[in-house]
Amino acid sequence: MTTDFTATRNAFHLPNGTIYLDGNSLGPLPRAVPDRVATTIRDEWGEMLITGWNRAGWMAKPGDLGDRIGRLIGAEAGHVTLGDTLSIKVYQALAAALALRPDRHVVLSDNGNFPSDLYMAGGLLKTLGDKYELRVVAPEEVEDAITDEIAVLMLTEVDYRTGRKHDMKALTRKAHDMGALAVWDLAHSAGALPVDLSGCSADFAAGCTYKYLNSGPGGPAFIYVAPRHADAALPALSGWLGHEAPFDFDLAYRPGRKVERMRVGTPPVLQMAALEAAMDVWDMADIHDVRTRSIALSELFIREVESSCPGLELVSPRDPQVRGSQVSFRFENGYAAMQALIDRGVIGDFRAPDIMRFGITPLYLGEDDIRQAAAILSQILAGRHWDRPEYSVRQAVT
Numbered sequence: 001m002t003t004d005f006t007a008t009r010n011a012f013h014l015p016n017g018t019i020y021l022d023g024n025s026l027g028p029l030p031r032a033v034p035d036r037v038a039t040t041i042r043d044e045w046g047e048m049l050i051t052g053w054n055r056a057g058w059m060a061k062p063g064d065l066g067d068r069i070g071r072l073i074g075a076e077a078g079h080v081t082l083g084d085t086l087s088i089k090v091y092q093a094l095a096a097a098l099a100l101r102p103d104r105h106v107v108l109s110d111n112g113n114f115p116s117d118l119y120m121a122g123g124l125l126k127t128l129g130d131k132y133e134l135r136v137v138a139p140e141e142v143e144d145a146i147t148d149e150i151a152v153l154m155l156t157e158v159d160y161r162t163g164r165k166h167d168m169k170a171l172t173r174k175a176h177d178m179g180a181l182a183v184w185d186l187a188h189s190a191g192a193l194p195v196d197l198s199g200c201s202a203d204f205a206a207g208c209t210y211k212y213l214n215s216g217p218g219g220p221a222f223i224y225v226a227p228r229h230a231d232a233a234l235p236a237l238s239g240w241l242g243h244e245a246p247f248d249f250d251l252a253y254r255p256g257r258k259v260e261r262m263r264v265g266t267p268p269v270l271q272m273a274a275l276e277a278a279m280d281v282w283d284m285a286d287i288h289d290v291r292t293r294s295i296a297l298s299e300l301f302i303r304e305v306e307s308s309c310p311g312l313e314l315v316s317p318r319d320p321q322v323r324g325s326q327v328s329f330r331f332e333n334g335y336a337a338m339q340a341l342i343d344r345g346v347i348g349d350f351r352a353p354d355i356m357r358f359g360i361t362p363l364y365l366g367e368d369d370i371r372q373a374a375a376i377l378s379q380i381l382a383g384r385h386w387d388r389p390e391y392s393v394r395q396a397v398t
């Protein structure tokens with residue numbers, strides 16, 4: 001299949017006059033979502049009431065959708081499920097991995113990781129006791145820091161600020177050589193670039209669906225457990241829907257079948273309806289085509305910005321092979337410049353202390369958008385249009 005990017009673009013609603021370079025934070029609305037969600041509400045919830053759990057297949061959706069996501073990330077069928085938020089899925093994956101290495105007590109991560117992953121790890125280790133340690137090194141020091149002391153290597157493949165991409169295969173191999181397990185966060189990978197969990201022998205992975213998978217704000221997270229661990233991994237958050245037979249209402253917990261044990265409670269049916277419609281877009285797209293085009297558009301954006309925006313410094317890797325699907329620049333007035341840009345219809349985001357971040361999402365972005373965004377940015381900088389008091393007022397979400 002060769003991806004028809006005109007068709008994929010038509011599958012999204014983008015507000016008039018907007019160039020959306022923030023699909024790495026919140027994907028835009030797929031056109032099919034409102035009707036799908038309305039149908040689920042009206043015909044399923046409305047008409048079927050509680051029988052929807054069986055008749056509309058709500059109970060099976062976390063596994064069905066998990067498999068559809070699994071195809072994008074190289075997971076074996078039946079080894080991905082959905083639910084909760086990514087922070088919670090990271091916690092579950094890490095807890096399960098640590099329990100598989102009971103004689104070791106160090107979790108290794110890097111300081112490019114998303115803070116929530118580190119917070120969750122810190123919180124988990126605190127409950128496990130004093131002998132556990134969270135060791136955080138610089139991204140380029142990770143490989144050397146994987147020693148035989150490490151229980152679990154916990155990394156986000158693509159750095160949320162810079163887009164720097166770890167070598168999942170090599171680092172997982174090193175972890176295994178040292179007797180450790182590897183947990184990968186795919187927040188900025190799933191739907192952004194090809195991932196081969198099975199080929200990399202990843203042990204656990206988790207990711208979100210509201211970024212590059214376009215499920216909408218609050219869409220459920222996903223979790224992967226490698227087949228070789230699926231019968232041994234314990235979920236830590238042992239909720240009733242992860243039980244082998246939830247409707248036995250047995251007072252003793254028995255872990256469910258393979259990754260299904262990572263389910264916790266009632267799944268978000270309406271949000272899954274949105275995700276289901278969003279995943280239909282992927283039936284039209286090949287992730288390898290998406291990657292090729294993402295690199296071409298990213299290279300174009302870097303060229304245009306570097307030639308027309310003096311003062312902006314590229315902080316993403318220059319080599320596209322080690323960069324995810326975003327491009328970031330450092331600018332000391334980055335927050336104000338981003339507000340000025342948003343005011344002019346070009347939406348990116350800002351990451352403290354000084355990073356302007358742009359998501360490059362080929363499903364709905366083309367070369368004209370990229371050129372126009374760079375041109376508007378260059379006008380803002382040349383005219384110092386960012387230098388207005390209202391652009392410096394920090395909002396709650398940046």
Ligand SMILES: *Cc1c(COP(=O)(O)O)cnc(C)c1O
Binds near residue numbers: 087160221
């Ligand atoms: C976006 C993101 C999260 C967000 O976690 P939620 O619990 O879904 O809010 C976590 N980790 C990484 C690496 C992220 O990029």
